[in-house]
Amino acid sequence: MEFRIAQEHDIPAIVNLLKQSLGESLMPKSEGYWRWKHVENPFGPSPVLVCWEDGELIGVRAFMRWEWRQKDQRYRAVRAVDTATHPNHQGKGIFKKLTLSLVDTCTQAGDHFVFNTPNTQSKPGYLKMGWSEAGRLPVKMSIVRPIHMIRNGLFGGNKREGAASSALSEHLRHPQLDALLKKYFQHQASLSTSSSVAYLKWRYLDVPVANYVGIAEEQKGELTGLVIGRIKPSRFGRELRITDCFLAKESDGRELMLQLKEKRKQWGIDYITLSGTVSVSTEKIFRSAIRTSLGPVVTIRSLSLKDLSGLQDFNQWSPTLGDLELF
Template sequence: MSPAESAKETVKDTAKEAVNNEVLVRRARDEELGAVIELASAALGWRAGEPNEALFRWKHLDNPFGRSPMWVAEVGGRLAGFRTFLRWEFCRADGSVARAVRAVDTATHPEFQGRGIFTTLTLGALAELREEGVDFVYNTPNSQSRPGYLKMGWQVVGRPPVKVRPSSPAALVRMARARVPAGKWSLPAPAGEQPAAVFADRSVAGLVDAQPPAPGMTTNRSPGFLAWRYGLDSLQYRVLLRGSSPGEGLAVYRLRPRGAAVEAVVAELLVPPGDRRAERELLAELERVSGADYLIRIERGWLPRHRFVPLPRQGPILTWRSVCQTEMPPLEQWYVVLGDIELF
């Protein structure tokens, strides 16, 4: 081969390599779901025997607010990363509905990390979500991922007011020493009803409809939403009833290990409007039957109520990113419960 021909081949190979190294971002196709799940398993360290695939499919395919939009990144024809946003709806104080998405599952294949694929996927997705009319993105990133989101225009809303109710002085000590993230998977719950059966009861619709409008944003709840949100068997949520009918009041909870302590997450507490006695009885029963070291919930106000006390500087940090809605609601306008923002 002459020097000229060799030079031409070098240029050709260099051009081919540039094309192969180019990151192509596009919407994921339905038939690629299996490949995306395989990538998630490799990149996120899913353990054999854990129901991660079932959780992924339930979360992103069965959501009553709609299937999750999903994007993938290709490099040289290979799947290099993916990004999903979980659809969500909030009711505003004026009665309008905000179309939101929650930034949740994303992963980059280990061979392609450090090439900006996470950022490319996320910013590309935001442009398409704007065309769809999505109002905003929200999530609760950890301390490792939060700086990356802030660089892409996310803003910190703040910490929703997490409160705890220790069951005993010894439990309080275990709770104070448990400075580690909670376990991903729930512990078996010793009491309560299966969520699917409870939320199929006709009285649930009346209980949900009777809730007074919040003076801020709250999740657009319905019996169908509650049945989906808490119905996946592997998450092991249970429902405690106040009486013989769900319409009399209910609490949704699950148990999670946190270090040497066991916490009972009060994900939802629905009672007839103004019925503080129902709240008190449900929480006391949950403390009694759960065997947890403490109950944890989001509760407004700084005065102790039902023996719940504030947990300063603890709990998830809520962040927000504009899509079509340009003004970020301040923290005091977010009327969320743990079921809205806990990781699942």
């Protein structure tokens, strides 16, 4: 077996191995999606290890780069995402060797910690390799059409994505978006994704596997608020998943609330979900949301940063649903 850093020419074989090992599942496997996630990521290209034997790719492991910030402090992180072992070579320890090799590589490179949201099948393996549970991400829900949700739950809801128009592209190209983000981070106390204009365009406009909507607020010619979300069908109807929300300190969010009320009718929304770790300013818009236990379990492992207590139970860590979905 040959273990080495992945090269550009390995991408077609990597995508083929992912299809062989995992199938299409919820996310389609394609070179475009791989490049978006691991090459075009504004936080930097992913460290990827591959395993070859007799001219055939039999294993791959990718850690996706991410950056978190708390006031002026920046944290370089990686997230354990894509991994696959050829069906004929499973049980040989390839996954473990690739994963721990990347852990060593990223630690030596000065990355602070690694995180991910494993499923119930893969989580025990991560715990054995030194990961620990940071807790279940709290998710809040706001019921919009309870009768529709009950009926959908009993008789089956509309599973189609459906079309929804919004000016998200215009909002993310607004000349004052950078100023809004700077104002938002001035009063954001907990650890959150280091969002920038480039990041938001990559995350919500360039993403090849999902469509997003947005609403924005302006006061006296200044951009003072932005809400981004995705309309997702479920067994209970149409969910508006709030993936990111930015509010300037001087905004009370009333205009955004009015727009959201109008749009949820236009889009036929049955319920709204958002991260329960959102900022105090975001709470202004979603006051009626109730806390649930629907969020994913997040696991973490120390790299060069040894004290991860601030990440436990999301006391000082505020991931959004946009930070964790799709990846």
